[in-house]
Amino acid sequence: MRLQGARVLLTGAAGGIGAAVAAELARKGARLALLGRNPADLQALLGQLEGGAGTAHGVAVDLLDRAARERAVDDCREQLGGIDLLINCAGAMSFCPLVDEDPAILERIVQLNLAVPMLLARQVLPAMLERGSGRIVNIGSTFGSIGFAWFAAYSASKFGLRGLSEALRRELDGSGVGLTYVAPRAVRTGFNNDAVYRMADATGMKMDDPAWVASRIVNAIEHDAKDVYLGFPEKFFARLNGLLPRLVDGGLRRQNQVMAPFARGS
Ligand SMILES: NC(=O)c1ccc[n+]([C@@H]2O[C@H](COP(=O)([O-])OP(=O)(O)OC[C@H]3O[C@@H](n4cnc5c(N)ncnc54)[C@H](OP(=O)(O)O)[C@@H]3O)[C@@H](O)[C@H]2O)c1
DSSP: OOOTTOEEEESSTTSHHHHHHHHHHHHTTOEEEEEESOHHHHHHHHHHSTTGGGTEEEEEOOTTOHHHHHHHHHHHHHHHTSOSEEEEOOOOOOOSOGGGSOHHHHHHHHIIIIIHHHHHHHHHHHHHHHHTOEEEEEEOOGGGTSOOTTOHHHHHHHHHHHHHHHHHHHHTTTTTEEEEEEEOOOBSSTTSOHHHHHHHHHHTOOOBOHHHHHHHHHHHHHTTOSEEEOSTTHHHHHHHHHHOHHHHHHHHHHHHHHHHHHHHTO
16 A cells, blocks of 8 residues: 555554554655544654644544544544545553453453454445545454463453454455554553563563564555564464464463463562
8 A cells, every 4th residue: 555645544643553653654654643542642743743743633532432433533534535544553451360350441451452443444444445445454463363361351352353354354355445454562662561561571572662563564554464463483373373272372381370470460
């Protein structure tokens, strides 16, 4: 997909990966509608973008508020004169034993990571299908291919997002509208709390730089990629888990034990 002049709706725009994607897209000459929750964060982001306010505008919205979300998308469509590219980047996670998890947090993770991308796609697709062009990009995770202990709700939501991406990509085949699923491994952003960083140190979990991840996301869009899995050996284990999950059970057993006290906050 050609990004020069492309009209982009990006969620989670003020987050670690979202802001880096916004910067990369602004450099490529895309026109951006940036969705985030916090107006001050969006304002700060707009000030940092190449081309500044000329290439982008921000819309503060809680994506879990259905009426506000639908209105925000309509506003962005009007401002941009249409939407060529939807990037579902907003997300939430929790690192906690399932039995200890706050039910409200469980619901929020599934809503934000799975239901919201589905509903946003449903809202932007009719116009894309009518034009016979456009792309939806879903930011998944390695945890969408390998269910990790202590990340049950997050893994479940990202498995769901991968399933949605596969099904919708097949549904859109031949329509001129494409779908890209990108699965980063851990990334150094505020998404991960202190306990995750300490656990990552203890287990040797590798973490990527958000700017590098953003460059891979944008490259995937430019090449109309169907799915992209980032990081080795994570991308290999994602495939192995699909073929031989019992082998991966055994491989992760020791690591699960090391992770447990961090997840329990003890
Ligand atoms: N960081 C990682 O290790 C990692 C690894 C693999 C995949 N990913 C995926 O990459 C994506 C971006 O992650 P990130 O690292 O950039 O996380 P981040 O820095 O926490 O950014 C997430 C963004 O989502 C926004 N958001 C959360 N709840 C929202 C809501 N109800 N309405 C509107 N916006 C909301 C947040 O806004 P606020 O700032 O207001 O909270 C934040 O700007 C996520 O989908 C995540 O699952 C991340």
